[in-house]
Amino acid sequence: MTNLWKPSRRAFIAGAAAASGLAIDAGFARVFAQGAGPIRIGVLNTFSKAVGLFGETTVRGMQVYLDEQGGTIAGRQVEIIREDDEFNPQVGLQKLRKLVESDKVHVVMGPIGSHIAIAMTDYMKQAGTPWLNTGAGATALTRLRLPNMYRTTMSNWQVASPMGEWSARNGITDVAIITSDFIAGHEVADAYKASLVAGGAKVAKEIYTPLGTNDFSAYLADIRSSGAAAIYAFLIGSEAGRFVKQFEQFGLKGKVRLTGFQPLLDSDTFPLQGRAAVGGLSSSIYCETLDTPENRHFVELHSAKSKDYPGIMTESGYTSLRIVDDAAKAVGGEIENVAGFLEAVGKVDIVAPRGPLSFDPVTHQAIHNVYVREVAEQDGRLVNKVVATFEKVGDNPANRA
Amino acid sequence: MSASSPTTWAGRARSADPVAYLQYPALAVLLAWPFLFSTYNTGLLTEILIFAIAAMSLDLLMGYGGLVSFGQAAFFGLGAYTTVILSVSFGMSPWTGWAAGVVVSAAAAAVIGFLCIRLKGVGFFMLTLAFAQLLFSAALKWRSLTGGSDGIGGMQRPALAGFRLDDPATMYFVALGAFLLSLVLLRLVVGSQYGHALVGIRDNEVRMRALGYRANAVKLIAFTVSGLFAGFSGGLYAIFNGFVSPDAMAFGLSGTILLMVVLGGAGSLVGPAIGAAVFLLVKQIASSYTEHWLSIVGIIFVACVMFFRSGIYGLLLRLGRRGS
Known part of the structure; x- marks a missing residue:
């Protein structure tokens, strides 16, 4: 055992550590280089385990909307970054940090689990990133009155x-x-x-x-x-x-x-x-056989993606992305203007496949029909x-x- | 001691102590990290350091004591729950909560260990699992105290000497300090006469008894110290997340910690820390691409067990030697 091998091993480990750090940071450099670039949407949802199908159907609904719009929102390309929270709040927080700090998403959409949404609130309050809650129904979430959260789905x-x-x-x-x-x-x-x-x-x-x-x-x-x-x-x-x-x-x-x-x-x-x-x-809040022009149109679009009728989460994905689109258009595509974007979300008043939809100005809860x-x-x-x-x-x- | 484990790389690592030559460049990288990389990467490394403490705590028991425990998450979770419950429900400082968490975990480990160390092999393994499941279901069902499966949130990160832990770099340095403290203390333990006795009992309990060592007392101390450090890392994890849920105590986490130890190389302390880093990095990177990231971890694990019996750390040592 000579001294000769020691420096090379030391260099190997230090080099490996630094290289792995740089490899992860390379993602950043790319994002910054793009400037205005695409609208980045972080989907934090459950894609595995017993409720995994909800993550899939939510994203499918978003995809239906994107296809309808020719792949752009407010004139900008869209990048949907999906992360699986495994229905575990600890994993959800980990993934949320990745979406906000590493991917620098403009909007966070999700989750399905109320316990995950509750765990997210402290972090989201601090981060200030716009958050459209597309699936978690915990009544307490709108009692907290997070200025940057709007619930586009039902409360329990x-x-x-x-x-x-x-x-x-x-x-x-x-x-x-x-x-x-x-x-x-x-x-x-x-x-x-x-x-x-x-x-x-x-x-x-x-x-x-x-x-x-x-x-x-x-x-x-x-x-x-x-x-x-x-x-x-x-x-x-x-x-x-x-x-x-x-x-x-x-x-x-x-x-x-x-x-x-x-x-x-x-x-x-x-x-x-x-x-x-x-x-x-x-x-x-939704029924797939609603006989309205908006819903017939949505079901028609959806049939190109799946042989099944759309469910609540598919409709939520579709309508929530439309809300992002409408609000982004209201600020001229400048989704980076967080205050303006959030204000525009609050003013949304549309007829969605589920029926009329607007937001409660105090609690940011969607107001809609219940069937x-x-x-x-x-x-x-x-x-x-x-x-x-x-x-x-x-x-x-x-x-x- | 090296005669007792001549076939493991970790055994040679102890006798040659190559860590002594590596620790300075590694420490330099760790100290410079938050200034070189993004806040996200700093957060990721913070988490790695926290789990590295948990993995090292199990390594004391497993690598040096030969006691494969499947209940390490119980002590991790106790530390985390005590920290959050005391600071959120009782309004104490998270630091006090953390300290109390360490005490509670060590005390629980002493009681559970007292019952478990009487068994060997599979019996020990199953009993630690049973106690961990018991505590897990308490966390799940005692809603008024633990919040059930929703967990408890709303814990604010405390301040330290004027620095807010909200700042990722400050949080990182606290985790780094905790990691280094744990590493130094655990190395003192395994390097001491007590540590040698523990390894001796692992390798030949009958002979050690004949020499007059009280094997059960030695094992119980290892179990308690191991629980203490697991609680230490759990409390820190709770401060880092501002949140705790039964997943911090679950069966899956015990398995994860065990995986980190085997992946990194048991019986080396540094190895399990590397195992924690590799596991979390693979998870973080692979899970963004596929929900089936665990199968990637599984393949790496199988490869490790089949080809590098002494884990990644042993492999690194071998590569280093070959590079000369």
């Missing part, structure tokens, strides 16, 4: 509360509630329960299941023994698929009425559920049909106080 309260009211009015009076045990699950259950009980109905049972539950049989047995006449469920992604399947296999279909929060019974989950979903009721939908078979395919409409539902009054 907004969608769950009308369903409780409607159910109580329509003879669904003895309900077992089953939701995932995380912030959104509790919020949905609370909002639904409050308006259901106010309407004179009662809750037979409340069950909170861990995220990532595969087997619901124990819970379904519990529901059966409670004697409830209906189920109100909020489970997402592949959990929603399994739950509805097992609901049928367990022999509850036809005996117990299946109702739920929007992602339980959606175009995105029908392929997993099959005919077990037929007859299920849910409330949502009660029923799953039906149409030309051999499963679709949601509108049963009732609550027009222009705003944010939770408690958030505005």
Whole structure:
């Protein structure tokens, strides 16, 4: 063991460390060199695990809009940078830092997980980057009143509360509630329960299941023994698929009425559920069979990308990118003008595929219709049909106080 | 000692101590980093340093004690939760929270270790996993204290001697300081007479007992010190993120830390730190291109286990030797 090899090894390690740093920083130099360049949109969403399909469908919706616009927004090229948060807030924060600090995105769009959105708020407040929340429904998010966040999708309260009211009015009076045990699950259950009980109905049972539950049989047995006449469920992604399947296999279909929060019974989950979903009721801000020119146009565009009907997140991706486009046009394409851009987002007043959409100036929550939908078979395919409409539902009054 | 592990590169590394020659240029790069590179890269290296401490803490147990634990995330998570809960729910300074987190982790490790070290091999492995899962489900289900699967956020990064930790460079230097402190202390431990006894028990427990060593006491100390440093890194991670959720305590994280140790080269302290860097860099870069980034990590891992039994660190040593 001579001394000769030591300098070369030292140089090797120091060189390797420096080289890896430079390699990552090379990305920066490129971005700066471009000057005005493309509009960079950072999509932080879940592309893996049980809810991975929502990331995919959100981006698909954005792609539908981009194709419609010939690939540009406000006259500029668009670069969509997607990052997978793995439905884990720690990973989400890591990826968020990458999008904001390394990719220097102009707008952050996402996430789907409310727990991830909550974890993002402190960082986003400090970063100041415009943030369009395209998927996370936690009611608390608009109570925080982040100046740079607009929620283009529903708040949990907004969608769950009308369903409780409607159910109580329509003879669904003895309900077992089953939701995932995380912030959104509790919020949905609370909002639904409050308006259901106010309407004179009662809750037979409340069950909170861990995220990532595969087997619901124990819970379904519990529901059966409670004697409830209906189920109100909020489970997402592949959990929603399994739950509805097992609901049928367990022999509850036809005996117990299946109702739920929007992602339980959606175009995105029908392929997993099959005919077990037929007859299920849910409330949502979107329905794929809405008979309006805007929605027919959107469904037509979407059919070029997928044989399925668009779901809530696809519509959210489409409409959210349109909001970016409209606001960017209002500031002459200067999306770097953050204050001007955010102000323009707040003034957006459009008719989207989901119906009329504007923002609450205080909480930055989108105001839109809420539909009660029923799953039906149409030309051999499963679709949601509108049963009732609550027009222009705003944010939770408690958030505005 | 070198006679007890002549076949591992780490064994030779200890006897030749090549780290002594490497540490100055490496330290120079680390010190200059925030001035050379972007804030994003500084943040990335901060995270690497934090996980390097966690990986080194497991290395003490695994590389030197021969005790493969699958529950390191439990102590990492305890440190993180204690820090956040004390500062957010009880309004204490995050520094106090961090210090308390280290104490809580070490105490928990002493209790859990007392029960685990009685078993060897798979039994030890499974029992550490079971305790970690127990703490994980407590974090998940005790909503009033831990916030359930939503975790707890809203922790502000504290100030240090007039420097705000909001500044990425300041945060980085705190992490670098914590890393160097851990490295120096852990090297003192493994270099001491106690450290030699630990390695001796790993290699031939019967003989060490015959020589009059209290093997269980030696192992319990290793388990406790290992938990202490895991809690130290967990608390720092909570300060860095301003947030904690059950993922900081999950099964997956225990596996990740184990992977970092094996990837980098167990029984060398520096190796697991390199393993942490490689793992996080591959993850950061590859996951931007594909959701299946774990398969890339998997391939690297398989290659490491098959061809470089002593991990990346052993490979670097070999390359260095060949380069002469």
